[in-house]
Amino acid sequence: PKTIRLSEYQAPNYLIDTVHLDVRIYEHYTDVISHLAVRANPDVPTASGQPLELVGVELELLGIEQDGATLALDHFRIDGEVLTIKDVPDQFTLLIMTRIHPKQNTSLEGLYVSKGMYCTQCEAEGFRKITYYLDRPDVMSRFTTRVEAPKQAYPVLLSNGNPVERGDLDDGRHYVIWEDPFKKPCYLFALVAGDLSVVEDHFTTSSGRDVLLQLYVEPHDLDKCEHAMDSLKRSMAWDEEVYGREYDLDIYMIVAVSHFNMGAMENKGLNIFNTSCVLANAKTTTDMGFQRVESVIAHEYFHNWSGNRVTCRDWFQLSLKEGFTVFRDQQFSADMGSETVNRIDDVNMLKTVQFAEDSGPMSHPVRPDSYIEINNFYTTTVYEKGAEVVRMIHRLMGKDGFRKGSDLYFERHDGQAVTCDDFVQAMEDANGVDLTLFRRWYSQAGTPHLKVTSEYVSDQNQFSITFEQTTLPTPGQPEKLPLHIPVAIGLLGADGKDLALQLSDGTVLDPLNPVLELKQAKQTFRFNGIKEQPVASVLRGFSAPVKLFYEQERAELAFLMSHDSDGFNRWNASQRLTVEVLLDLMSAYQEQKPLYVDSLLLESFRALLADESLDQAMVAKMLELPTEQFLAELLPKPVQVDAIHHAREGLKRELACGLRQELQQVINRCHMDPEYHYNVDAVAKRSLRNVCLAYVMTLADDEATELCLSQYREAGNMTDQLAAFRALAHSERSEKTQVIADFYQQWSSEALVVDQWFMVQASSPQPDALDNVQALMQHEAFEMTSPNKIRALIGAFCNNNPVNFHRLDGAGYAFLADQIIALNNINPQVASRMSTILTRWANYDRVRADLIKAQLTRIKAEKLSPDVYEIVSKALN
Ligand code: HT7
Ligand code: ZN
Secondary structure: OOOEEHHHOOOOOEEEEEEEEEEEEOOOOEEEEEEEEEEEOOOOOOOOOOOEEEEOOOOEEEEEEEOOEEOOHHHEEEEOOEEEEOOOOOEEEEEEEEEEOHHHOOOOOEEEEEOOEEEEEOOOOOHHHOOOEOOOOOOOEEEEEEEEEEOOOOOEEEEOOEEEEEEEOHHHEEEEEEEOOOOEOHHHOOEEEEOOEEEEEEEEOOOOOEEEEEEEEOHHHHHHOHHHHHHHHHHHHHHHHHHOOOOOOOEEEEEEEOOOOOOEEOOOOEEEEEHHHOOOOOOOOOHHHHHHHHHHHHHHHHOOOEOOOEEEOOHHHHHHHHHHHHHHHHHHHHHHOOHHHHHHHHHHHHHHHHHHHHOOOOOOOOOOOEEOOHHHHOOHHHHHHHHHHHHHHHHHHHHHHHHHHHHHHHHHHOOOEEOHHHHHHHHHHHHOOOOOOOOHHHHOOOOOEEEEEEEEEHHHOEEEEEEEEEOOOEOOEOOOOOOOEEEEEEEEOOOOOEOOOEEOOOOEOOOOOOEEEEOOOEEEEEEEOOOOOOEEEEOHHHOOOOEEEEOOOHHHHHHHHHHOOOHHHHHHHHHHHHHHHHHHHHHHHHOOOOOOOOHHHHHHHHHHHHOOOOOHHHHHHHHOOOOHHHHHHHOOOOOOHHHHHHHHHHHHHHHHHHOHHHHHHHHHHOOOOOOOOOOHHHHHHHHHHHHHHHHHHOOOOHHHHHHHHHHHHHOOOHHHHHHHHHHHHOOOOOOHHHHHHHHHHHHOOOHHHHHHHHHHHHOOOOOOHHHHHHHHOOOOOOOOOOHHHHHHHHHHHHHHOHHHHOOOOOHHHHHHHHHHHHHHHHOHHHHHHHHHHHHHHHHOOHHHHHHHHHHHHHHHOOOOOHHHHHHHHHHHO
8 A cells, every 4th residue: 555645745737616416326326427627727837738637436437528528548547546537638627427336335435325325425535436536635626416316215315505406307306406605625525315304493693694504314313403403503603702703605404324434524514423423312312422412513513614614735734624623622612511621521531542642653743744544544643632732822822812813814714725834824923923843743743741840949939840841752753852832830829829920030920821831851940939838730721732740749639639720730630649549559459468548539539529619520520530541541551451450440449438428428419300401510410420329339239239220210311321320230230131131122222322232331341241242243233334333332342441352361352353354344444443452562561462463463464455454554563
């Protein structure tokens, strides 16, 4: 497979001004007739006279006409995926007729069929599976699409833009013509044909235009649309208010499909969503599910500006639209709910998944330099680290400065395909600042380590703090340079209040946003006028995506835990204290000594449970122990798989034992409400109750079991029912067999609940988990062609069940390798995502590392898709 490099980017020789697509759906195949208006690119002096090269994958070419005349065989040639047309004039039309077989397309790219519904997925390079085209984001065209299909089976025919004509044809067929007035790259093209029900609403934009909102779903999902529709209207209003961005078409459509490789896709005016990211109601969806729907709806909507109106020049610039849009959806979620809790969740995920990616063989910069398969670069580095980079710009520019920059960016580049550098340039120009050094965040891979030391000199009333930044080498980048790192900071006095911050050079830090800007490998800042030994709260709000190393006493952590004015660092202090205690327990486990839990943690948790004045969502977060995956990433390597697991389980039990009464009081106080409401307080109450329930059930006595069973039976919503179900299913109690069967029976007709059922069983810590997963692969509800089912069963086992996946006999690894080999032929994108799990072998002990490498070698010996090949070969390098 060929490596594509950013350094080799060349503007296209030809542009396509208009595209008329005629898509005719028949029982066994689909014909696509594409009419293109092509011209040589005036910005490329050498373009004129060059052959035209279009790409196509798995297409049957039926014929080509140039300027109305059939193209003779000696005027074009097909070489692999490239259709080359020689001797073309500077301006001409092309008519290309191709035949495709969507029903056989299990890759879920291009045009495919999901539960009888035709739908498309063109990002990143799926359009080439529909017709020959210049399938690259810097070729932007005006699209008209005619969709034709049998009317009874496919009454709904959709594409981008506005419907301009529809009619009936012979043989029970019908058609609809759609016109998209905006130029777009083909990755934003979409088409849907199916038998769908629709929910409608309206939104009036700030300039008074009426927008028709439509949500298309299968008829039995009509009762799960309200939350998505409300979220959409909130997103539209928010983007007007916070970014001044108005929606630009008369119609905004969302279609829910069950077979989908990712969460959703922002096709212009016709978003296509994985059912899991759009459908929600109290009975079938957890609070976390509601949150996910809200944020994905917002994310795709925000792409209308950050991605569609201003798009990417090439796929190396993916973070231009994804990092910025994730940042925007994070801001939106923070505004809709609790800013602190959202930040905690986002940072937890970054530290667990992105930090792991950044220290492995797939480590790459936010703007990658090269790729074999672009689908492999829809990564947490491009998305989440990319969002952190935008967040740092926001912090450095301030809210108003950032808005000035984004206004300039949208105005300057509307209708263009641009680069990450253009984004930074707009921020610089709007604010009159120089971000030259900051740009390194886009090109340098790896997570910087930030070592912090501090000293208080009482007779000088001075507190000094020193930062040393280093970044370890990553593949292809042996040398690393210092980065521009904003470090938000606070110093707490003995009363727990923030002290005024003045540097020794006289600079007074903004009390609302105190930030130190690091630009060198080592830097010291001295604060004057500090009359008492302070406790430092460093990297507030996780102001930069770095690994912080700052030794603080346990008592200081407990102090921050109860006094820090920064909610994020309050939580972080509790995590750091918990990790310290877990380290004690890991040593005890390894030395086969009794587990002893530091009373400082126990008493801090007791105080948290008792204090009703605290934000209850935050209390729930502080009580949640770091996951085994988080600890695996955080602690020194090789990962102590078993010690982590047993220490964590032991700590849960010890805390449950020591705090049983308090836990039960919280459970009583946070009683289940008969009616479900999705709002900040209700979500907080449920989360706190269910964290406490999980603690109590670790004791697995009769009383705890009865508590879970009654919650399981009486819960009026999925959040409470699933929490009780999980606690029972993960226990050793014999009652669980009946509960597992009962849950399936109750929910077998709700695919998304069945996914939860698979997930809970796959993540069970009990030693029979792998046997159960293997048996569930044969279950009537499991489908190897459904990414949701694969993620729910195989993904949950391999990602969320470390102690069973990393079994010392290697059975977990062999199981995953079998599935990757099978999936490689069915759905390469999903197969390659699964194979990234095996790239972390170097983090494990010799025995496990060798077992993982043996499976990678076994996979590599197969005939692989470029997707899986890239991951496996880089992992073995
Ligand atoms: N922009 C979308 C990316 C996406 C995608 C990429 C590769 C293969 C399938 C895909 N489905 C959607 C989603 C987003 O970030 O909004
Ligand atoms: Zn996106």
